[in-house]
Amino acid sequence: MSEDQPRMVLLRVFRYRSGDEAPRYDEFRVPIGPRTTVLDALLGVRRLQDPTLTLRHSCLHASCGTCGMRVNGREVLACVTRLDGLGDRVVVEPLAGAPVVGDLVVDMEGFYRRLGPSGRPLVRASEQAAPELPDLERFEDCIECGLCLSACPVAATDPRYLGPAALAAAGRLLEEPRGADPAAVLGWVDDAHGAWRCHVAFECSEVCPAGVEPAGAIMGLRRRLLRDRLSRLAGLHDREARP
Amino acid sequence: MDRPHVAIVGGGGTGAALAHDLALRGLRVMLLERGELTSGTTGRHHGLLHSGARYAVADAESAVECIQENRILRRIASGSFEENGGLFVAVTDEDMDYKPGFLAACAACGIPTGELTPAEALQIEPSLNPALKAAVWVPDATMDAMRLPLRFFASARRNGADLCPFTEVTGLLRHGALVTGVAVHDHLSGRDAEVPADLVVNATGPWCERLAGMAGADVPVRPSPGVLLALRGRLCNRVVNRLHPAGDGDIVLPQRALSVVGTSAWVVTDPDDLDVPEEHVQAMYREGARLVPAVAAAGFRAAWSAARPLVGAAGGASSGRQLSRTFKCFDHAVTDGVEGLVTITGGKATTLRAMAEAAADVVCAKLGVQVPCRTRETVLEPHTAYYTGGRAA
Numbered sequence: 001m002s003e004d005q006p007r008m009v010l011l012r013v014f015r016y017r018s019g020d021e022a023p024r025y026d027e028f029r030v031p032i033g034p035r036t037t038v039l040d041a042l043l044g045v046r047r048l049q050d051p052t053l054t055l056r057h058s059c060l061h062a063s064c065g066t067c068g069m070r071v072n073g074r075e076v077l078a079c080v081t082r083l084d085g086l087g088d089r090v091v092v093e094p095l096a097g098a099p100v101v102g103d104l105v106v107d108m109e110g111f112y113r114r115l116g117p118s119g120r121p122l123v124r125a126s127e128q129a130a131p132e133l134p135d136l137e138r139f140e141d142c143i144e145c146g147l148c149l150s151a152c153p154v155a156a157t158d159p160r161y162l163g164p165a166a167l168a169a170a171g172r173l174l175e176e177p178r179g180a181d182p183a184a185v186l187g188w189v190d191d192a193h194g195a196w197r198c199h200v201a202f203e204c205s206e207v208c209p210a211g212v213e214p215a216g217a218i219m220g221l222r223r224r225l226l227r228d229r230l231s232r233l234a235g236l237h238d239r240e241a242r243p
Numbered sequence: 244m245d246r247p248h249v250a251i252v253g254g255g256g257t258g259a260a261l262a263h264d265l266a267l268r269g270l271r272v273m274l275l276e277r278g279e280l281t282s283g284t285t286g287r288h289h290g291l292l293h294s295g296a297r298y299a300v301a302d303a304e305s306a307v308e309c310i311q312e313n314r315i316l317r318r319i320a321s322g323s324f325e326e327n328g329g330l331f332v333a334v335t336d337e338d339m340d341y342k343p344g345f346l347a348a349c350a351a352c353g354i355p356t357g358e359l360t361p362a363e364a365l366q367i368e369p370s371l372n373p374a375l376k377a378a379v380w381v382p383d384a385t386m387d388a389m390r391l392p393l394r395f396f397a398s399a400r401r402n403g404a405d406l407c408p409f410t411e412v413t414g415l416l417r418h419g420a421l422v423t424g425v426a427v428h429d430h431l432s433g434r435d436a437e438v439p440a441d442l443v444v445n446a447t448g449p450w451c452e453r454l455a456g457m458a459g460a461d462v463p464v465r466p467s468p469g470v471l472l473a474l475r476g477r478l479c480n481r482v483v484n485r486l487h488p489a490g491d492g493d494i495v496l497p498q499r500a501l502s503v504v505g506t507s508a509w510v511v512t513d514p515d516d517l518d519v520p521e522e523h524v525q526a527m528y529r530e531g532a533r534l535v536p537a538v539a540a541a542g543f544r545a546a547w548s549a550a551r552p553l554v555g556a557a558g559g560a561s562s563g564r565q566l567s568r569t570f571k572c573f574d575h576a577v578t579d580g581v582e583g584l585v586t587i588t589g590g591k592a593t594t595l596r597a598m599a600e601a602a603a604d605v606v607c608a609k610l611g612v613q614v615p616c617r618t619r620e621t622v623l624e625p626h627t628a629y630y631t632g633g634r635a636a
Contacts, residue, residue, distance in 0.1 A: 017431065017432065017433050018431060018432055019432065019433075035519075035546070037545075047515055047516070051411075052430055052433070054278075054409050054430045054431065055278075055279075056278075056279040056282070057278070057279060057282050057286075058279065058280075058281045058282050058285075058286025058287070058388070058389045059286045059287055059388055059389060060286075060287055060545060060547035060549075061471070061473035061501070061503070061544060061545035061546075061547055062473065062501070062544060062545060063290070063387075063388070063389075063473070063498050063499060063501060064281075064286055064387075064388065064389040064390075066279060066282075066286075066389070079545060079547075080544060080545050101409075101431060102409065102430065102431040105279070105409070105431075108630050109630050109631060111630075112627050112630035112631045113631055115627065116627065116631060120625070120627055121322055122322055122323060122387060122390060122626070123322055123323070123324065123325055136325075136327055136480045137325040137326055137327055138325055138477070138480070138497070138499070139325060139385075139387060139498065139499045140499070141499050141500050143499070210499065210500065211500060
């Protein structure tokens with residue numbers, strides 16, 4: 001491909017403004033190179049074609065989690081999704097399952113309300129340094145982008161479902177409680193709209209851009225809840241069996 | 244409707260900290276940002292809470308600001324930093340020659356240091372170049388570039404500040420030489436509006452020349468972009484700096500499960516039109532690998548540019564490296580005869596709170612408000628409160 005003749009891609013972009021009767025799709029032709037991301041192209045649209053296009057972005061490297069959207073129906077972070085290889089017509093839509101504030105911007109309040117009970121501490125001690133040194137700290141891997149919640153087929157039908165990110169946070173909390181009460185965490189997720197609601201579709205782990213594997217965390221929570229129930233039952237049985 | 248005392252233009256770290264500071268002092272605040280909060284320069288930075296050591300030799304003023312703010316932020320925003328420290332690593336004889344002056348300059352700026360032998364450095368940070376000649380520990384830390392400002396935003400809103408993302412300032416309201424507010428376009432509703440204000444603060448970072456120009460005022464700021472490179476894998480646990488005069492690709496640090504290498508520096512005129520020169524990306528790989536060899540073979544995640552707002556005489560420095568990293572507050576009544584407009588710019592992510600304090604002091608003096616700054620000791624709301632804390636009425 002010659003550099004003077006960049007390939008052109010047609011973006012079909014979801015548009016909605018409060019007060020509109022219905023959303024519409026606008027089409028923009030954009031030039032792309034091998035490294036052009038969906039976000040690069042959208043920012044180019046805003047700068048050169050339509051300054052009213054609204055979208056969220058901040059870090060540009062899959063660390064802040066703000067530029068989650070659906071590209072050709074798939075949840076992605078626009079900043080690390082290259083257009084090359086996505087075809088000549090690319091459909092760009094906001095995340096599903098959250099109210100659209102405008103164009104590609106959704107209200108993240110529901111996502112953060114679900115995460116709330118986990119406390120969502122950003123930094124944890126989790127890597128052992130040399131024995132004489134303090135534990136190393138690291139940011140949690142979840143970047144709170146909401147892709148998992150958008151992709152989850154259960155969340156689409158059950159608005160009360162805690163959802164993959166919150167359950168993954170609960171799983172992480174149990175691994176390293178750091179002062180949190182494991183019983184309270186288990187009580188929070190042991191609910192018809194909690195760990196038991198998951199249909200094991202694994203869409204969340206598929207779309208997670210940070211390798212958090214929420215589905216694995218949910219399965220871990222279920223095992224833990226079952227084990228606790230069984231040991232409670234066994235304890236009951238032991239007491240009853242005693243003279 | 245209540246007339247806001249102060250309209251802050253720009254929703255980056257500086258605007259965030261200023262909204263918090265002014266709201267704490269009891270002023271009415273409205274903050275306007277054309278896109279999402281932190282979508283300009285702020286969200287794109289390295290993620291480094293500077294100890295100040297990088298600037299100690301050549302720019303002592305910035306170095307002192309950094310170490311003071313480093314200590315304050317750890318107190319008021321605990322939980323937003325990986326407090327794993329940083330290492331300055333010598334890999335050449337020239338680096339070793341730089342070391343005595345570096346240690347002396349750090350001491351003069353009040354930045355604690357600890358000298359490590361190569362063996363000691365490799366023990367705590369095995370990813371380092373095994374050919375290193377020496378290392379110096381400093382109290383650097385890593386941060387979350389967006390979530391730290393979100394804590395300031397959440398705290399500002401809790402104290403009544405009205406935060407308006409996706410609201411673009413399209414002009415300044417003028418009455419002769421007096422700025423009386425801002426004209427805005429709300430991208431979410433499509434409506435235009437006028438926001439009267441007793442004072443307008445220009446906190447638009449590398450865009451500040453453009454906004455000041457709407458009032459015929461001038462700000463000597465150069466937008467100076469740098470390229471950063473994110474790689475897959477957490478290659479190190481500490482901030483790894485090259486022990487030499489600040490240059491390109493000489494900082495490698497971890498961000499969650501990524502590693503970020505930066506940066507370069509040049510000067511542009513339009514901060515909206517930033518490219519990512521391929522040779523800069525290659526320089527990040529090459530220079531980063533001199534500190535942490537695993538950089539060379541690490542998987543690519545992203546490369547991007549961020550425009551710093553560097554304060555310097557217009558038409559002066561061309562590479563950006565000669566410009567100081569300190570910040571400046573301009574009262575345009577004094578500099579340009581334009582009343583009602585103040586610009587706060589320059590600085591670094593690490594010094595956002597100090598920049599806000601300086602600007603808020605100017606704002607309060609101009610408005611006759613005599614309330615001291617309280618941001619040094621006020622612990623910030625968690626970043627999640629920005630989303631769940633509700634909006635000011």
